[in-house]
Amino acid sequence: MLIYNVTINVEDSVHLQWLEWMKSTHIPEVLATGKFIEATMTRVLVDEEMGGITYSVQYKVSDRKTLDAYYREDAERLRKKTVQRFGNALVAFRTELQVITIEKGPIKSATTHLFAYGTLQDPEVQKMVFSRGLKGEEDYLKSHSISAKRVGGLYPTIQKSADQNERVNGFVYIISQEELQLVDAYEGEAYQRKEVTLASGIRAWVYTEKTY
Incomplete structure (x- = not known):
């Protein structure tokens, strides 16, 4: 950057x-x-x-x-x-x-969980969106899979699956409500934000294609 x-x-x-x-x-x-x-x-x-x-x-x-x-x-x-x-x-x-590195102190208002399975796992993308890197924990979303369809021909989205053994792997991060608005802007009009329950039991926001 x-x-x-x-x-x-x-x-x-x-x-x-x-x-x-x-x-x-x-x-x-x-x-x-x-x-x-x-x-x-x-x-x-x-x-x-x-x-x-x-x-x-x-x-x-x-x-x-x-x-x-x-x-x-x-x-x-x-x-x-x-x-x-x-x-x-x-x-x-x-x-x-x-930009060599961006470091920030703990954000006291960071209480919102975000599940990322695509580009938001990339540290460079995180710095671009949040002006900081995120520390997350591995988690996954059950009964879902990565869709063969790409948003705009480039970016991944997920779809529900009838197979309970299928899952989407990713990371769950804790961010603030203000930072969640930054993700809304980054994902743009092609995506929608939905709340899901991850395998860990955490309720988190995830972004999917609007037709999902």
């Missing part, structure tokens, strides 16, 4: 106008390219010798190929819009950061 960081120093005379434009127009347009997972905007708490106010916008991107596609297909067009609107009233420089 990479972070595309843009640091901007903006003159006091256009600061409030620029800030509103960034939040309402520019950042949404960057995210609308479909290249980035999320954007975080922060103010740099330092008195600049050059004057003005400095901000940092960090765009999270899954890989180098996607970031290069942004440079090739979108960056120049969006930069021109900024220059046309604010001219020399701001100075920006850009850096690329590689």
Whole structure:
């Protein structure tokens, strides 16, 4: 995972106008390219010798190929819009950061069980969705099987089985309600969330194709 960081120093005379434009127009347009997972905007708490106010916008991107596609297909067009609107009233420089590890303390509100049998078992996907890795326990869902049909031709889903010996193996994780909303967004419109009882007796949420 990479972070595309843009640091901007903006003159006091256009600061409030620029800030509103960034939040309402520019950042949404960057995210609308479909290249980035999320954007975080922060103010740099330092008195600049050059004057003005400095901000940092960090765009999270899954890989180098996607970031290069942004440079090739979108960056120049969006930069021109900024220059046309604010001219020399701001100075920006850009850096690329590689995410090495993300560690978080225990989440006290993490009381929701999630059963993952597909991509959410991947540590890199977990970091992309939750900004942290998850620690889970092996478990399985009885009387179910992995469907031969793939959602969007790529992603797995499960189906009920008349054979009680069939099962879907996976991991059960404990997450917060807020994180469950992140999974909803990650799975998208093609999946639905259902509550099931795992072999361990744990009640957990699982995502299946909407026709399931």
